[in-house]
Amino acid sequence: MNTNEIILKTNNFVTQLNVCENALQNHEMIAIIGEPGYGKTTALDSFTSMHRDCVIYDRAQKSITAKLFYSSIYNKFSGESFNPSYSIYYYIRKVANRFNENSLNKLLIIDEAGKFSPGMLEYIHELRDLTNETTGIILAGPEYFEEHIVKWKEQKITGIPEVYSRISSWVRLMPPTNNEKIELVRAHGIHDKDFEKFIKSSPDFRDVKNKIKNYLKNKA
Secondary structure: OOHHHOOOOOHHHHHHHHHHHHHHHHOOEEEEEOOOOOOHHHHHHHHHHHOOOOEEEEEOOOOOOHHHHHHHHHHHHHOOOOOOOOOHHHHHHHHHHHHHOOOOOEEEEEEOHHHOOHHHHHHHHHHHHHHOOOEEEEEEEOHHHHHHHHHHHHOOOOOHHHHHHHEEEEEEOOOOOHHHHHHHHHHOOOOOHHHHHHHOOOOOHHHHHHHHHHHHHHHO
16 A cells, blocks of 8 residues: 555644645745654645646755756746756746736745755745745745754845745644554554554654555565
């Protein structure tokens, strides 16, 4: 059985759907902070799937250049392939124009935002100012994402104080509860009290899923 097929409406899941809806409707830039395995990507993927006409989801990568990142976002709108001769200025404005092109509220979700450098965040500031009347932005990352931004702001690194001031709220996800862990176990058809006790020590959903996979493999 594929454990990724089962999605539970956990506290973190519901919180993130509500945060995304708020950002979409009110054009806010909101940061979602949670450690790996707390369910960020699952919830953000789900919200994107429910709003494919107005939500763009992309994932930050440490190795990607700014031009490639914004061309990737633009490609999700248009299917246009990357042209290295175009400038980052061109791509940011092309993306902004697509977000602004009609009266429909839109949302840009950036997962793994903790991988952004100060320079990449400065470009987010630029995009934000170009789209703040039409588009919400979600920046999702682990605890160190906020720690880095706060440190860079205190160091007065160019553009970071402006980015920080535009984030309307920081939403912190919580570790999964024991009841949520057990609910996930039972959703996979496992009714084993000893195993339920065993997974209570798991720090996150990813660890629970790995233990479920191993349990099912050993029982096969």
